[in-house]
Amino acid sequence: MASPKNSWVLKGFFSTLFVLICLLAFLLTACQKNDQQGTASKEETAPTASVPQTATPAEGAEKALGPGDPVIEVDGVKMTKGQLDTEVNRKLESIRKRVPAEKLPQVKTNIQKRLIDDFVVKTLLNNEVNRLKITATEQEVNEAVEKLKSSLPANVSLENLLKKNQMTREKMREEIRLGIQINKLMVSRTKNLPKPTEKEITSFYKKNQDRFKLPEAVHVRHILIARAPDDGEKVIAEKKAKAEGLRKKILAGADFAELAKSNSDCPSKSAGGDLGIVSRGQMVKPFEDAIFSLKKNQIGPVVQTEYGFHVVQVLDVRQPKTVALDERTKGMISSFLLxxxxxxxxxxxxxxxxxxxNIIAYMP
Structure with missing residues (x-):
């Protein structure tokens, strides 16, 4: 079941370390849950990137390319067909189960184009930071590595992440170093940008009221007794009985969080089963119906979903409301506009x- 996350009122916040984050984004996709039903692949739905219009088609670009042939060249730096195919196949493997077979060819084409464009941009930025002699210290790299580690889910280690993405620690540090250099370049280019005015902030708030509407939501925690697809009737009955037994213990005064830590099959067990703030549409229907029927601090009946049996408690109920234009909201809007x-x-x-x-494209 998808774990909900606390949502920012403003969608699409842009980090000042956005370049570093973009360069590492492919790593972090390994942390995302793949069991969300109805979730479309980003490679399928995202706008297709394209080779820059400044790229010059090479002579004979229509011919079939071998693994060692370049597909794109940027000021003498080349990406080969073999390198491109390796990255495309790695990305396809991570999403294949979530994309209908008939859409895979288009998804593959989109990934190819995006990787080529990413290579162009990364190479241009790398050349620019080198030209300007912008550097990153070992301490800065180490701090960025620690920040990456702290952003990972509790059940994912950095070593496992690198292994899954077929990346060495040295390559990771190289990518992080470049990200820091690019960030310094951007800071130097944007440090004199004017701050949003009070008029701009108020205007944004009035024109984007939907962004500031908070839907009905509940703060919920649960204990999941998971079921497997091949569980027989006896095993299913035993698991349901276990969930019912845990619920009775909680009603009798047992600590919900402690029981979650020692019994739940959900990653949220490390947080005592806490799923955070949940809005409608984030959870599977039976779970959603159950939690939105409960009052604050109420322990509900055991809920059965495709994932198993859930003991649930609503810790708080939030009614729909519009966020006021107070100082905190103004600060968020100001950051967003900047x-x-x-x-x-x-x-x-x-x-x-x-x-x-000088950008030369070798693929048609």
């Missing part, structure tokens, strides 16, 4: 670098 300006500055910088670069 980050939009930073994104635009980044796009303009990359566009300028592309115009000056």
């Amino acid at each position: 980050q939009q300006k930073q994104q635009e500055a980044f796009r303009k910088m990359v566009a300028s670098l592309k115009e000056k670069a």
